[in-house]
Amino acid sequence: MIRFRPSVSLATSLIGILDIMIAFNDDVSTLSNDVSRSKRMLSAFAKTWPNRARVKKEELVPIFEENKEDFLEELLPFKDQARYLSASKEMKSKVLTCGWIMYNAKTVQIETEIVAPACSDITAGRLPGLDDPEAQLAASETMVDEAYHLHLVEEANRLTKRWRGMDTLHVPQFHLVGYMKQMQAQMEHAWQRQMIQFCTAVVSEIFISDYLHLLSENQEIQSFNRQTVEAHRHDEMSHSPLFRSFGKLYFYNLTEAQQAFCADILPRPVVWFADRELDVWLSLLQQINFPDAEAMIQECRDQHEVDLAALDYAGIVSLASEIGMLDTKVGRDSFAKQGLLG
Numbered sequence: 001m002i003r004f005r006p007s008v009s010l011a012t013s014l015i016g017i018l019d020i021m022i023a024f025n026d027d028v029s030t031l032s033n034d035v036s037r038s039k040r041m042l043s044a045f046a047k048t049w050p051n052r053a054r055v056k057k058e059e060l061v062p063i064f065e066e067n068k069e070d071f072l073e074e075l076l077p078f079k080d081q082a083r084y085l086s087a088s089k090e091m092k093s094k095v096l097t098c099g100w101i102m103y104n105a106k107t108v109q110i111e112t113e114i115v116a117p118a119c120s121d122i123t124a125g126r127l128p129g130l131d132d133p134e135a136q137l138a139a140s141e142t143m144v145d146e147a148y149h150l151h152l153v154e155e156a157n158r159l160t161k162r163w164r165g166m167d168t169l170h171v172p173q174f175h176l177v178g179y180m181k182q183m184q185a186q187m188e189h190a191w192q193r194q195m196i197q198f199c200t201a202v203v204s205e206i207f208i209s210d211y212l213h214l215l216s217e218n219q220e221i222q223s224f225n226r227q228t229v230e231a232h233r234h235d236e237m238s239h240s241p242l243f244r245s246f247g248k249l250y251f252y253n254l255t256e257a258q259q260a261f262c263a264d265i266l267p268r269p270v271v272w273f274a275d276r277e278l279d280v281w282l283s284l285l286q287q288i289n290f291p292d293a294e295a296m297i298q299e300c301r302d303q304h305e306v307d308l309a310a311l312d313y314a315g316i317v318s319l320a321s322e323i324g325m326l327d328t329k330v331g332r333d334s335f336a337k338q339g340l341l342g
């Protein structure tokens with residue numbers, strides 16, 4: 001029988017966040033109302049952090065269950081392909097462990113390469129509209145949350161690798177991070193590189209709750225894995241509205257030329273996030289000697305490398321709409337070019 005120490009439930013967390021959101025559910029029809037609402041939300045999120053943050057609660061107790069897999073088959077990009085379906089039970093189990101380790105490694109790269117540097121830019125006062133004490137406090141608390149998530153998922157991967165005898169498994173860099181860095185490298189000015197970092201962080205923080213949702217409630221996978229994801233999602237439920245507020249305050253304080261550049265940038269990380277990361281999958285499958293791994297991944301590539309349909313990006317489109325980005329031609333063209341407008 002598996003027992004975990006009591007933790008604050010997701011429901012409790014949700015009630016606290018909803019309380020804040022309902023309390024500030026007032027008129028956002030004018031720019032000054034929206035700025036004032038976003039600032040008050042930042043302050044409320046910062047003040048409630050000591051009672052809400054998962055890092056302030058007890059650690060999970062790791063236990064391995066013999067009869068449960070690490071990950072969900074439905075999340076594998078090749079789940080319907082003949083080569084996967086005809087693999088042995090042992091090989092399928094190894095593939096699912098790869099899926100879990102990859103899922104955690106992607107989380108680590110999002111936290112360390114995308115979100116933490118954006119938070120550092122806020123605490124250092126480098127981002128317009130976010131250089132006041134309230135925003136800086138909320139950003140520094142978020143950095144603590146993300147550092148805790150790094151510990152949480154690194155620990156989960158260490159234990160899983162040991163339990164499954166897969167200590168040598170190495171996960172390469174994800175396209176999501178690679179594309180962001182490639183675009184930054186092409187930019188002349190620091191503010192452009194910071195904007196790309198910040199927009200990628202906003203998109204990631206709005207998406208990550210959904211990314212975590214499926215595993216956080218699934219009873220079929222290892223209970224420790226589910227609890228790990230649930231603990232992470234507990235914090236991310238508040239990061240999503242927080243980064244929405246960050247995004248608004250930042251955008252409203254940009255010059256017109258910077259706003260046009262931002263409109264060009266914002267939809268891109270959505271597409272990067274929808275990348276199926278087939279190169280990472282190929283590397284992992286080859287490391288576990290999956291038969292004909294290259295041919296199976298090539299079949300996935302022939303279908304599509306990017307799966308926008310698997311993502312609910314309505315939150316990004318509504319953010320762009322609320323800040324007036326979609327009232328401009330450059331904004332509409334940019335979102336349409338990335339396939340985000342119906």
Ligand SMILES: [Fe+2]
Binds near residue numbers: 111145149232236
């Ligand atoms: Fe996180």
Ligand SMILES: [Fe+2]
Binds near residue numbers: 205
């Ligand atoms: Fe986060």
